[in-house]
Amino acid sequence: MKEKILVTxxxxxxxxxxxxxxxxxxxxxxxxxxxYKRLCGADIVYICGSDEHGVPITITADxxxxxxxxxxxxxxxxxKEAFEKVGMSFDIYSRTSLPIHHQTAQEFFKNFYDRxxxxxxxxxxxxxxxxxxxxxxxxxEGTCPKCxxxxxxxxxxxxxxxLYEPSELKNPRSKVSGSQPTLRETLHYYFPLGDxxxxxxKYVEEMNLKYGWKDNVLQYxxxxxxxxxxxxxxxxxxxxxxxAPIDHSNxxxxxxxxxxxxxxxxxxxxxxxxxxxxxxxxxxYWQDPDTKYIAFIGKDNIVFHTIIFPAMLMAWNDGNPDKYxxxxxxxxxxxxxxEGKKFSKSRGWGIDLIxxxxxxxxxxxxxxLASNMxxxxxxxxxxxxxxxxxxxxxADIFGNFVNRVFTFAEKHFNGTVPEIGALEExxxxxxxxxxxxxxxxxxxxxxxxxxxxxxxxxxxARAGNKYFNDNEPWKTIKFDKSRCSTTIxxxxxxxxxxxxxxxxxxxxxxxxxxxxxxxxxVDWFSITGANLKTGHKLNKSELLFEKIEDDKIxxxxxxxxxxxxxxxxxxxxxxxxxxxxxxxxxxxxxEKVSLDSNQDITxxxxxxxxxxxxxxxxxxxxxxxxxxxALKIDLGYExxxxxxxxxxxxxxxxxxxxxxxxxxxxxxAKLMGLELKGMALxxxxxxxxxxxxxxxxxxxxxxxxx
Numbered sequence: 106m107k108e109k110i111l112v113t114x115x116x117x118x119x120x121x122x123x124x125x126x127x128x129x130x131x132x133x134x135x136x137x138x139x140x141y142k143r144l145c146g147a148d149i150v151y152i153c154g155s156d157e158h159g160v161p162i163t164i165t166a167d168x169x170x171x172x173x174x175x176x177x178x179x180x181x182x183x184x185k186e187a188f189e190k191v192g193m194s195f196d197i198y199s200r201t202s203l204p205i206h207h208q209t210a211q212e213f214f215k216n217f218y219d220r221x222x223x224x225x226x227x228x229x230x231x232x233x234x235x236x237x238x239x240x241x242x243x244x245x246e247g248t249c250p251k252c253x254x255x256x257x258x259x260x261x262x263x264x265x266x267x268l269y270e271p272s273e274l275k276n277p278r279s280k281v282s283g284s285q286p287t288l289r290e291t292l293h294y295y296f297p298l299g300d301x302x303x304x305x306x307k308y309v310e311e312m313n314l315k316y317g318w319k320d321n322v323l324q325y326x327x328x329x330x331x332x333x334x335x336x337x338x339x340x341x342x343x344x345x346x347x348x349a350p351i352d353h354s355n356x357x358x359x360x361x362x363x364x365x366x367x368x369x370x371x372x373x374x375x376x377x378x379x380x381x382x383x384x385x386x387x388x389x390y391w392q393d394p395d396t397k398y399i400a401f402i403g404k405d406n407i408v409f410h411t412i413i414f415p416a417m418l419m420a421w422n423d424g425n426p427d428k429y430x431x432x433x434x435x436x437x438x439x440x441x442x443x444e445g446k447k448f449s450k451s452r453g454w455g456i457d458l459i460x461x462x463x464x465x466x467x468x469x470x471x472x473x474l475a476s477n478m479x480x481x482x483x484x485x486x487x488x489x490x491x492x493x494x495x496x497x498x499x500a501d502i503f504g505n506f507v508n509r510v511f512t513f514a515e516k517h518f519n520g521t522v523p524e525i526g527a528l529e530e531x532x533x534x535x536x537x538x539x540x541x542x543x544x545x546x547x548x549x550x551x552x553x554x555x556x557x558x559x560x561x562x563x564x565x566a567r568a569g570n571k572y573f574n575d576n577e578p579w580k581t582i583k584f585d586k587s588r589c590s591t592t593i594x595x596x597x598x599x600x601x602x603x604x605x606x607x608x609x610x611x612x613x614x615x616x617x618x619x620x621x622x623x624x625x626x627v628d629w630f631s632i633t634g635a636n637l638k639t640g641h642k643l644n645k646s647e648l649l650f651e652k653i654e655d656d657k658i659x660x661x662x663x664x665x666x667x668x669x670x671x672x673x674x675x676x677x678x679x680x681x682x683x684x685x686x687x688x689x690x691x692x693x694x695x696e697k698v699s700l701d702s703n704q705d706i707t708x709x710x711x712x713x714x715x716x717x718x719x720x721x722x723x724x725x726x727x728x729x730x731x732x733x734x735a736l737k738i739d740l741g742y743e744x745x746x747x748x749x750x751x752x753x754x755x756x757x758x759x760x761x762x763x764x765x766x767x768x769x770x771x772x773x774a775k776l777m778g779l780e781l782k783g784m785a786l787x788x789x790x791x792x793x794x795x796x797x798x799x800x801x802x803x804x805x806x807x808x809x810x811x
Contacts, residue, residue, distance in 0.1 A: 110149040111390040113370045115402040116156035119177040122457040129441040130403035140609035144629040154199030155181040158346040159362040187459040199373035206372035210365035223294040231286040233279040239342040248275035295336040301416040339364045367414040436553040439479040468611035469495040476559040500650040503566045510596040511646035522641040523590035536634035569599040715770040716810040724757035741807020749785040
């Protein structure tokens with residue numbers, strides 16, 4: 106029986122173009138997962154669309170002196186185009202302004218109203234006298250009554266997570282006019298969220314035990330439960346929105362956007378069903394208990410998808426025979442920052458997705474974001490990092506391997522897959538690497554560990570490069586053609602496997618690669634190391650990745666420098682084995698590192714040292730030094746360029762992928778023009794060799810040793 110999966114990504118707000126942070130948070134991880142699952146043969150639908158109601162849209166429309174419809178039409182079109190260019194494989198990209206969504210939202214509201222789930226209440230709401238409008242919570246800021254945070258919303262503090270009544274907010278100010286709003290009486294309808302707390306706590310616990318929810322999501326839910334869930338208004342006094350289907354409102358009440366936007370997933374699936382000619386098809390996903398529903402979001406949407414939307418579905422299911430499924434998992438990501446700072450439209454800090462794609466291809470961006478995804482904590486996009494990922498990894502490792510093999514096959518084997526001969530141990534190891542790669546990668550993708558999956562994908566390319574180099578086909582073609590033939594056969598099998606496993610991440614490149622191979626994808630777990638038959642005709646090779654020149658990257662960095670008075674710190678963070686650097690330092694007179702390794706320290710002083718697990722992502726020799734290796738490491742919360750004096754004892758290939766221990770909080774120093782910040786832990790063997798301290802593969806990157 107096919108696995109049936111429903112996937113949604115948070116509906117982007119049609120008030121502006123999406124940026125790289127949005128892509129990294131809710132859309133790219135979902136697309137990678139969906140593409141992977143399709144290769145596994147799952148029955149899967151991927152649903153998304155524009156969120157098109159709410160006050161921000163009306164404010165933008167007023168500023169531009171146009172209608173709200175003009176605003177949503179503009180940004181729906183811009184974002185839809187950007188998603189298409191970056192390769193989002195939505196089954197449908199819908200809109201909440203469509204009649205089918207209005208009908209769906211009103212159906213839920215009317216059902217809850219008729220069953221007396223919704224309660225009416227006169228409350229005090231902030232009113233902007235200058236703008237002559239009631240203000241939504243997000244458009245009032247003030248001082249939190251609990252922690253004193255000065256940019257708290259009218260009902261919730263982003264910093265401490267406290268919930269309170271608008272009247273409790275100190276020093277309120279309108280974000281629309283800047284004036285101090287007043288409190289006015291108004292009648293609204295409320296959803297009794299607190300009535301569902303016990304069931305929600307049980308639901309979250311059960312789903313976590315079954316599917317393994319992320320720690321950041323669980324902690325967020327626990328904080329809300331600890332504070333205690335409260336009733337939430339489901340109507341607002343606005344002109345732009347879905348009219349609340351209650352007779353006495355005189356058309357002045359609309360359904361609050363938080364209530365109706367999440368229902369856009371259902372209405373979009375209904376629209377998809379109509380387009381496929383079966384208006385009931387949507388029920389096969391939303392109302393089939395065998396369906397697994399995965400909701401991809403950013404951390405700012407956790408409460409809506411783990412608490413509020415499930416509570417709404419529970420309320421519906423209590424009184425209706427056609428019952429909805431609840432999210433099985435909500436793998437929310439943290440935030441992606443831009444060059445060390447938050448994306449800011451008002452300050453012009455960041456870059457919109459559509460603008461990025463007008464400068465660079467989609468796949469290098471997808472690869473860069475996926476390999477640095479903010480899965481458990483905030484991460485950063487750096488222009489230099491993007492260039493490095495494209496040039497050093499995609500072009501030099503993956504692309505170069507493909508080019509060398511295809512060029513060799515075209516020249517010496519008439520552009521066909523040569524015969525495989527007797528297998529040696531090195532061949533068997535390569536075949537095993539090919540077979541194991543989809544298994545390892547699948548394990549990570551199923552757990553939504555996209556960075557680990559990317560690492561394993563590129564490891565297969567590294568293994569292919571090493572296999573090609575170690576077998577030296579340019580030599581064996583002269584004296585042992587059978588041996589050469591075997592080498593090229595397995596290299597082509599490796600390329601086929603690479604095209605398959607990389608397809609979810611860089612689909613445009615892999616489509617080109619499959620065309621070069623004159624082949625198509627297979628089931629994910631059908632990679633055998635013998636998928637291309639002897640004599641199979643290859644097509645002409647093409648360049649997969651263009652190198653990105655320094656001047657193109659510097660141009661983008663210069664744009665940021667003109668925005669910010671502070672210059673972006675482009676210095677790389679460095680970790681070095683100080684025992685080796687002390688010896689290396691003796692060779693230089695103008696740069697010194699002060700080291701005193703014999704002084705006794707107290708336990709309290711030792712406790713100040715932060716020893717953490719890091720993974721080596723890449724390694725290469727440092728110029729003008731026989732002892733130093735420059736490494737690229739992952740500390741979980743960030744990646745650093747590191748240096749260690751181990752070049753005489755390890756080749757780069759030996760240590761890539763290994764996990765080591767580093768002291769990461771030493772005072773910075775400089776050596777040979779490099780900023781040193783930290784120490785890679787090593788020990789000296791009895792024969793005088795230096796060895797890194799490796800740790801188990803089970804050790805979590807970034808975890809601190811205590």
